[in-house]
Amino acid sequence: MASFDIIKAAADGYGRVYRERRYLMQLAAAPLLIKFLCFMIIIALGWDNQFLRQALIMLPAYFADGWMTAHFTRLIFLDQRWPFRPSGNPDTDREVLRDKARGITAGALVFALSRFLVAGMAQVSYQASIAMQGAAEEGVNGAAALGALVLVGAALWGFRFLWFYIPASLGYSLRRFYADMGGFMTSFPLIGCWLLCFLPVFTFFSFLALVTMAPYGIQPEAVPGVVNFALVLLRVLMDTVITLVASAGIAEGLRVLMAGRRSA
Numbered sequence: 489m490a491s492f493d494i495i496k497a498a499a500d501g502y503g504r505v506y507r508e509r510r511y512l513m514q515l516a517a518a519p520l521l522i523k524f525l526c527f528m529i530i531i532a533l534g535w536d537n538q539f540l541r542q543a544l545i546m547l548p549a550y551f552a553d554g555w556m557t558a559h560f561t562r563l564i565f566l567d568q569r570w571p572f573r574p575s576g577n578p579d580t581d582r583e584v585l586r587d588k589a590r591g592i593t594a595g596a597l598v599f600a601l602s603r604f605l606v607a608g609m610a611q612v613s614y615q616a617s618i619a620m621q622g623a624a625e626e627g628v629n630g631a632a633a634l635g636a637l638v639l640v641g642a643a644l645w646g647f648r649f650l651w652f653y654i655p656a657s658l659g660y661s662l663r664r665f666y667a668d669m670g671g672f673m674t675s676f677p678l679i680g681c682w683l684l685c686f687l688p689v690f691t692f693f694s695f696l697a698l699v700t701m702a703p704y705g706i707q708p709e710a711v712p713g714v715v716n717f718a719l720v721l722l723r724v725l726m727d728t729v730i731t732l733v734a735s736a737g738i739a740e741g742l743r744v745l746m747a748g749r750r751s752a
Contacts, residue, residue, distance in 0.1 A: 491677045492744040498684035501737025504564065505729075515559055515570060516728055519552035524724045531720065537614060543607030550600035553728070557735045558595030558657035562588065564739050565658055587659060595657030602650050609646070613639055647675040647682075651738050668746055681741050685734040693726035 505512060526549040535541045543550075562568040568588060574581045648669055655665040700718055 491674075492681075492741045494677050494680040494684060494741065497681045497741035497744070498733075498737040500740040501681075501685055501733050501735075504736040504740075505733050508560075508563065511563075511569065512560070512732060515556050516732070519549065519556045520724055520728055522552045523549040523727065524721065527720050527724060531716075539607045539611040539614060543604050546607075547600065547604070550603045551596050553603075553731055554596030554599030554653060555592060556728075557599055557653060557731060558592045560732060560735055561595060561654050561657040561739060562591060564736060565743070591657050591659045594659070595653045598656040598662075599653035602653060605646075606650070609643070644675050644679070645672055647679055651678065651742065654735070654739050654742060670745075674745070677741065678738060681737050682734050685737045686730055689726060689730045689733060693722055693729075697722050 523546075526546045529545050530536075530542050533541075533545075535545070559568075559570045568584075572581075572585060572588065575584075652662055652665065656662060697719055700715060700722070
């Protein structure tokens, strides 16, 4: 089974984000604003459980995040920064700009597509959970268990595809990348690395949200508008930090996987 040190990859991801924090703050400014506005629209429309509708509203944010992660990926692998810094050679700069534009566009498109597919999967899971709950209440426990297993299996199988924006950002053939990744079992180290990138950040921001909500209890109607505004901002910040840390951690893991494949 193709694997890598998930702890080292995650630690490298955190370290990379910390070292590049000033650059990433500049890079993430526009995506943060776009994502915040999209979240506010979803809340105003009351589409909490309408994941596909949410995805339509979030499309601009998905593309903005894709643009951000594509630039970050090219920094990690190619040491290219935004905005473009010319070398002084017009021919070389033109070629680098052309290659960079293709990579950024492809990375943003693949990222947005992957997030839209995740929203679709979330909608299917939500509807399936309602159906399985009904089946369980009617005593059809076998059908509910089978449905749950199918959903879990599909999620594990498809997890690898969520990171295709990384090779796309580099101009790497996705077909070749899929072949290089190996089989289904590759998903497990990727999931482990993602969890190490996700859980600490999620826990930290969840604690901040609880502290913000503490004076108002658990009644939503008692929360002032400014606090709801702050909670949405925390959610947007959390999502962006998780995206950056996970992208860096998974990128380091994929670097090891690809190096192992080439040397095999």
